[in-house]
Amino acid sequence: MSCAEALQAYGLRAIGIGERLLPRSEITLCEQVVLIGSGMIWNLYFAGLALLLGFGFAVLLALGKASASPLAALPAQGFVYFFRGTPLFIQFFFAYESFVLLPKVGVTLDLGFVVMNAETGWLTRAWLGALIVLFLNTSAYTAEIFHGALRAVPRGELEAADSVGMTGFRKFRRIVFPTMLRLAWPSYTNEAIFLFHATALVFFSSFPAWRQQGDALYYAAYFAEATFNPFVAYPIVAAYFVAGTVLLILAFGLVGARLNRHLPREARAKFRFRPQFIR
Amino acid sequence: MWKTIEAAGIAAILAATAGAAAAQTVRMGTEGAYPPYNFINDKGEIDGFEREMGDEACKRAGLDCVWVKNDWDSIIPNLVSGNYDTIIAGMSITDERDEVIDFTDPYIPPSPSAYVALAGQDVDLSGGVIAAQTSTIQAGHIAETGATLVEFATPDETIAAVRNGEADAVLADKDYLEPIVNESGGELVFVGGDVPLGGGIGMGLRESDGELRAKFNAVIAEMKADGTLNAMLAKWFTENTPKW
Amino acid sequence: MIGDCSDPAALEGAAWMLCYLTTPKHMNFYWSFLTVLGLLAVTVPFIMAFGLAGAFAKRARLAPVRWLGALYTTMVRGVPDIVFFLFVPIALDQGIEYLRHRVLCPDMVGPVWVGNDFVVCPAAKAPLSTASAFVHDLYGFALAVVAYAIVFGAFAANVIDGALRAVPKGQVEAAEAVGMSPGQIRRRIVLPQMWVYALPGLSNLWMILVKATPLLFLLGIEDIVYWARELGGMKTQAFDYPHPDWRLWYFGALMIFYLLLTWVSQIGFERLTARASRGMAGAR
Structure with a gap:
């Protein structure tokens, strides 16, 4: 099979487009690179959505944790x-074993503009079940980072806000939140890298692969098993993750630069690939 | 005294050079999660048909056998990389596997696979959701039919998937499914007909291990001829299991 | 005491449960908790060694060594640990056997790879196939330790590197002024203080390490996850203690174990930090 053919047959195989059967014999390097690459779609999907959703929830959790009211602080x-x-x-x-115990029912959600049919059975599928676990997990870690940053917001800034009469949500939105984010950003970048790497666990833990649609590591393991040679497939998946990590650092670096744009260069909280991982 | 020791030593060296007449250690790789073929009993030991059959075969071949557990999905890679010397784990003989490893003659005759589903449900075997263990002949078979394949790492999880409705049916060796169906109290039933897959179950060996293969083949032939294998099949499986 | 468990089928209720939970198979499960703690205890020194080596390599005068250090630490950070765990033990195992093969069986000239098979002479097998099951387990365990040390050593190198930079420059300059050699400065000034700065990062790393131990299961080691799955799975009448799928309970037990472990670790590190920062003004 030529490389162009492999790309056509397996480029989107992980989401069910293309050849139905996976390559079985006479596996070429191209097929491995393409199919493992198509599996990366899932890694990006899990990482992207979990981070996006987790960010919002983490802010709430961090505020809850910092709250004076035990009603908010204790659950958080x-x-x-x-x-x-x-x-x-x-x-x-644990999540998978719990989800399968749920009764199988369909729920109709009327969102006003659109009516959705949801099934509890979806929870046992990786695209939803694993996403929920990743979302909750990264929310907790991110909340811890944000909570630390929240406590580090300089007192002077808060006093300045008070002195000009800012209160409540306005003070939070204009003073506390931007500073918290700026301080937390280097650690948050590390958390994002951790989460991105953790997506490789999805199909290696309990969530089963449907129609042989899995993530990059799922296909790498498939090839390692089919060719009896781990020395090709695993380095390929490693290379994809290195590339993904580099892109992620660049993207987060751009946001970080924007968060710090008002500060003199030497005062900026730099992302260090080094010691600041909180996990 | 020292003379006997020396003599024994020399004898051992001679024997070893003469082609390992001294008991050769053979490491037997199995999964330990596929009753009644092989499983871990409550004492924490490997048990089952293949344990009994393997021990007997080793005894007859004059081999010193050690049992090793290995997960199913890496069982072939670990054989070829030499972590153990045989696979004896209910592995069906197929052309694809035969390209990379060698098989002994089968010790279990070709026995059918079958579908199992929840009782009272109308299952579409060619278009529904069918569970199977990863990299088994059954998984390969489902991928070729129009059905949706859901793969699990262990046989146990495939059954659980049918029970909780995640999959419509499971395809596995009938001999594995039969005790489960019998004990389910009518919850699980066989659906569709039997599916003949594979060329019987044999021991997997490295292609470079021709000598060991010949030894096991000789013993398996002997055990077929004197009825030992049939007695073991009758002991561990149901009366429907094909015999030699 | 534990009653008579010789006929499980006749038992009921609490007696059945008591006998069930004390089968030799369950004992294996309980032992595997010690395996996890043992792995943690054994790996930490190796991780620190890799970490120190990596950190000093990154600061070496020789450029190639510096590059090597940087490559090692960034490489490992860019790849999920699970990929390393799947790859390193196999590569290591075959590497060791290849070297032994070359040294111990020089008269065998054929290639090591025969088709799909990796074939070395019997004497080069690591460990020898005649070795006891215990030796094989130990070898597998050692490979796992090395895999963990490589991955977490890279993390530790980053922490230590940062801590080394955090030691105040003035102190090093003062040491130079009183005529200490570079080696003396490192031993007497930099390293003792470095630990204080490294402690927050290292405690964090310990937490990450603790939470990476379930991955042992993927290295083919019979750890708590292996036994939880094996014991929790549905058991037919072929077993002495048939039961339905109980994996949820077993995983629940693992959750509690890890919560306890992280809780104890947290307390331990709080004490350690308090101790280490004695006599340091404003140290965190």
Whole structure:
């Protein structure tokens, strides 16, 4: 099979477009590169959505954790403690085993403009079930980072806000939130890298692959098994992840630069690939 | 005294050079999760048809056998890289596998695979969602039919998927499914007919291990001839299981 | 005490449960918790060694060494740990056997790869196929330790590198002024203080390491995840203690184990930090 043919047959195989059967014998390098690459679609999907959704929830959790009211603080603390205290790998197992116990019912959601049919059975599928676990997990870690940054917001800035009469949401939106984000950004970048890498666990834990549609590592493992040679497929998946990580760092770097744009160069909180990972 | 030790030593060296007449250690790789073929019993030991059959075969061939557990999905790679010397894990003989490893003659005759589903459900076997264990002949078969394949790492999980409705049916060796169906109290039933797959179950060996293969082939032939294998099949499987 | 478990089928209720939970197979499960703790205990020194080597390589005078250090630390950070765990033990195992093959069986000239097979002479097998099951387990465990040390050593190198930079320059200059050699400065001034700065990062790393231990299961080691899956799965009448699918309970137990482990670790590190920062003004 030529490379162009492989691209056509397997380029989007991970989302069910293209050749139905996976390559079985006389596997070429092109097929491995293409199919593993198509699996990266899932890694990007999981990482992208979990980070996006997790960001919002994490801000709420961080505020809850910092809240003076125990009604808000305790649940937030408990949530963060639970998800940071147990391994993601076990969380996947546990979530899957719980989801399959749910009764299979269809729910019709009327959102006003569109009517959706949802099924609880979807929870046992990776695209939803694993996404939920990743979302909750990254929310907890991100909340911890944001909580730390929240406490580090300089007192002077808060006093200045008070002195000009800012209160409540306005003070939060214009003073607290931007500074918190700026301070948290380097650690948050590291969290994003961790989460991106953690997506490789999805099909290796309990969530089964449907129609042989899996992530990059799923296909790498398939090839390692089919060719009995781990020395090609695993380096390919590693290379994809390195490339993805570099892109992620660049993208986060751009946002970080924007968050710091008002500061003199030497005062900017730099992203270090080094010590600041909080996990 | 020292003379006997020396003599024994020399004898051992001679024997070893003469073609390993001294008991050769053979590491037997199995999955330990596929009752009644092989499983971990409550004592934490490998048990099942293949344990009994393998031990007997080793005894007859004068081999010193050690049992090793290995996950199904890496069982062939770990054989070819030499972590153990045989696969004895209910592995069906297929052309694809035969390209990379060698098989002994089958010790279980070609026995059918079958579909199992929840009782009272109308299952579309050629278009529905069918569960199977990853990289089994059954998974390969489903991928070729029009059905949606859901793969699981262990056989156990495939059954659980049918029970909780995640999959419409499971395709597996009938001998594995039969005790489960019998004990389910009518919850699970066989659907569709039997599906003949594979060329019987044999031991997998590295292609470079022709000598070991010949030894096991001789013993398997002997055990077929004197009825030992049939007795073991009758002990571990149901009366429907084909015999030699 | 534990009653008579010789006939499980006749038992009921609590007696059945008690006998069930004390089968030799369950004992294996309980032991595997020690395997996890053992792995943690054994790996930490190796991780620190890799970490120190990586950190000093990154600061070496010789440019190639510096590049090597940078490559190692960034490389590992760019790739998911699970990929390393799937790859490193196999590569290591075959590498060791290849070297032993070349040294121990010089008269065998054929290639090591015969078709799909990786064939070395029997004497080069690591460990020897005649070795006891215990030795094989130990070898597998050692490979896992190395895999963990490589991955987490890179993390540790980053932490230590940052901590080394954090040691105040003035102190190094003062040491130079009193005539200490570079080696003396490193031993007496930089390293003792570095730990204080490295402690937050290292405690974090420990937490990450703890939460990476379930991946042992993917290295073919019979750890707690392996036994939880094996014991929790549905059991037919072929077993002494048949039961339906109980994996949820077993995974619940694992969750509690990890919550306890992280809780104890947290307390331990808080004490350690308090101790290490004695006599340091304003140290975190």
